[in-house]
Amino acid sequence: MKILSAEQIREADRYTIQNRPIASIDLMEAAASAWVETFLQSLLYSHRKSIIIVCGPGNNGGDGLAIARMLKPLNNVTVYLMPSDNYSPDNLANQQRLRESGIQPLLLHTTDILTLPPDAVLIDALYGSGLNRPLTGLSADIVRKINASGVPVAAVDLPSGMFADSNDHNTLHTIVKASLTITFHLPKLALLMMPTGELAGEIKIVNIGLDSSFIDQQESPHHLQDADSVKVLYRPRSLWMHKGQAGRGLLIGGIGHTAGAVLLASSAALRSGIGLLYTACGLRAAQALPVHRPEAIALDLNETDLPDLVSSLEPDAIAIGPGLGTSQASAELLNEILEYPIPTVLDADALNLIAKHRWLHRLGPNHLITPHPKEALRLFGQAKPFEFHQNLLKFSQSSKTVIAFKGRFTRIYTPEGIVWFNNSGNHGMATAGSGDVLTGVLLALLAAGYPVAQAARLGVWLHGAAGDAALLRLNSPESLIAGDIINHLHQAFHQLSSST
Numbered sequence: 001m002k003i004l005s006a007e008q009i010r011e012a013d014r015y016t017i018q019n020r021p022i023a024s025i026d027l028m029e030a031a032a033s034a035w036v037e038t039f040l041q042s043l044l045y046s047h048r049k050s051i052i053i054v055c056g057p058g059n060n061g062g063d064g065l066a067i068a069r070m071l072k073p074l075n076n077v078t079v080y081l082m083p084s085d086n087y088s089p090d091n092l093a094n095q096q097r098l099r100e101s102g103i104q105p106l107l108l109h110t111t112d113i114l115t116l117p118p119d120a121v122l123i124d125a126l127y128g129s130g131l132n133r134p135l136t137g138l139s140a141d142i143v144r145k146i147n148a149s150g151v152p153v154a155a156v157d158l159p160s161g162m163f164a165d166s167n168d169h170n171t172l173h174t175i176v177k178a179s180l181t182i183t184f185h186l187p188k189l190a191l192l193m194m195p196t197g198e199l200a201g202e203i204k205i206v207n208i209g210l211d212s213s214f215i216d217q218q219e220s221p222h223h224l225q226d227a228d229s230v231k232v233l234y235r236p237r238s239l240w241m242h243k244g245q246a247g248r249g250l251l252i253g254g255i256g257h258t259a260g261a262v263l264l265a266s267s268a269a270l271r272s273g274i275g276l277l278y279t280a281c282g283l284r285a286a287q288a289l290p291v292h293r294p295e296a297i298a299l300d301l302n303e304t305d306l307p308d309l310v311s312s313l314e315p316d317a318i319a320i321g322p323g324l325g326t327s328q329a330s331a332e333l334l335n336e337i338l339e340y341p342i343p344t345v346l347d348a349d350a351l352n353l354i355a356k357h358r359w360l361h362r363l364g365p366n367h368l369i370t371p372h373p374k375e376a377l378r379l380f381g382q383a384k385p386f387e388f389h390q391n392l393l394k395f396s397q398s399s400k401t402v403i404a405f406k407g408r409f410t411r412i413y414t415p416e417g418i419v420w421f422n423n424s425g426n427h428g429m430a431t432a433g434s435g436d437v438l439t440g441v442l443l444a445l446l447a448a449g450y451p452v453a454q455a456a457r458l459g460v461w462l463h464g465a466a467g468d469a470a471l472l473r474l475n476s477p478e479s480l481i482a483g484d485i486i487n488h489l490h491q492a493f494h495q496l497s498s499s500t
């Protein structure tokens with residue numbers, strides 16, 4: 001699914017109204033109705049004693065007015081409206097319809113009249129994608145009062161005060177903090193990125209019937225990656241396959257006390273279909289691995305000459321980093337690995353070493369780096385979130401390196417300039433070792449021969465989908481541990497192979 005800019009979304013609205021037999025006011029009615037349908041199914045709505053709706057002067061406010069009319073038969077609804085001498089035509093039309101339905105909106109001349117009972121739910125329809133500058137004055141005061149109240153908020157299209165695209169020049173404290181954002185038709189960039197994404201709460205996308213051929217024609221580097229978009233990448237195994245065709249992988253890490261990292265990565269690689277796995281690690285891990293995972297071949301790094309190993313093994317793919325440490329000896333191992341033109345995943349301490357030794361320029365098309373935000377900061381330096389995003393995009397294009405920037409919506413930056421926002425995975429995965437599991441999955445896919453960008457996309461999705469299957473089973477994000485992700489990889493693969 002494409003992610004369009006605010007400007008492109010406006011164009012899509014305009015195009016739909018001009019080329020489809022639907023008037024602007026009817027599109028608003030359809031949007032409000034789709035929003036209400038999703039809202040009524042949400043946990044946020046259940047058991048709430050009243051509904052407060054705050055409406056702005058534009059079409060976002062127009063949606064709010066229409067939503068108020070639709071919810072009136074179901075609950076106790078109070079509507080507040082921003083005073084303006086420049087209401088949009090559809091906003092005015094919906095003010096009229098609302099009054100005809102028996103609701104008189106209260107004009108929000110001052111924040112004093114805004115009453116926010118704790119057992120209410122607030123619907124935020126102040127501003128949407130038409131925001132043209134950060135909020136100030138009365139609008140900002142209203143947002144601050146809403147945020148201070150503790151009343152749960154469901155936002156219409158976007159939390160008010162948030163720009164759909166870059167918020168690098170915005171102030172976060174003038175953005176509504178929502179528990180749920182029901183957005184229209186397409187995801188918006190700001191909903192998928194920190195720190196703005198966190199202000200949106202749970203995100204739901206509702207179809208409002210915008211013209212799909214117009215959307216298909218729009219150029220955008222940003223895409224949301226779901227099961228359907230990775231299914232096309234998946235290559236099922238041949239019935240006649242033998243283990244030599246499933247790929248050989250070499251995993252390097254687990255030095256000293258950090259044996260667990262390679263144990264997790266090894267298990268994940270084996271559960272992701274690797275044919276042969278060699279894990280080169282410290283003594284502790286080399287002793288623990290056969291007990292923990294006898295399918296892997298453990299090699300003690302102290303007794304292994306890396307160039308000899310690589311030339312005798314001829315691995316199809318390498319992964320280096322989990323539990324590697326940042327010692328001089330580890331740096332020498334990495335220095336060697338960076339010379340091989342073999343598809344390689346670089347994670348954790350491998351990334352810290354690259355930052356420390358300023359080896360970023362040595363990365364190329366056979367490399368897949370998987371930084372979490374702190375590692376990315378060490379590698380690429382500090383920048384505002386949207387600028388940082390642009391920097392990653394530029395680096396991937398110029399170096400031809402694939403980046404999986406990990407987080408809630410892990411972003412996969414590909415050298416052709418496309419960024420995939422992955423939508424599998426959950427907050428239960430914010431636990432030690434889940435990144436090591438991803439490294440193992442990626443190693444297996446690279447060893448199986450998937451091109452680097454495809455392995456990254458597929459692996460990140462599988463990892464998230466396995467986490468989702470684990471959460472479904474455990475029912476508690478707190479109890480989810482990295483091993484559970486491994487134990488549910490089979491379900492993620494099954495989803496890929498099952499017919500649509």
Ligand SMILES: NC(=O)C1=CN([C@@H]2O[C@H](COP(=O)(O)OP(=O)(O)OC[C@H]3O[C@@H](n4cnc5c(N)ncnc54)[C@H](O)[C@@H]3O)[C@@H](O)[C@H]2O)[C@@H](O)CC1
Binds near residue numbers: 010014031126157
């Ligand atoms: N046909 C359409 O265009 C559709 C639009 N929809 C809704 O329309 C929204 C976009 O509507 P609009 O383009 O009218 O924009 P908004 O309603 O988001 O905001 C525009 C209004 O707010 C004012 N404004 C902007 N920034 C401000 C600021 N910092 N302080 C104070 N006032 C500010 C503008 O002067 C204008 O009056 C979407 O988010 C969505 O909710 C939906 O109804 C679906 C269909």
Ligand SMILES: Nc1ncnc2c1ncn2[C@@H]1O[C@H](COP(=O)(O)OP(=O)(O)O)[C@@H](O)[C@H]1O
Binds near residue numbers: 372407
């Ligand atoms: N809130 C979340 N929602 C979705 N996925 C998450 C969330 N938190 C973490 N993850 C995923 O879990 C993994 C964590 O990786 P990382 O931070 O490297 O962990 P570790 O270093 O402990 O192994 C990443 O793949 C990330 O995308």
Ligand SMILES: [K+]
Binds near residue numbers: 124125127155157160
């Ligand atoms: K809004």
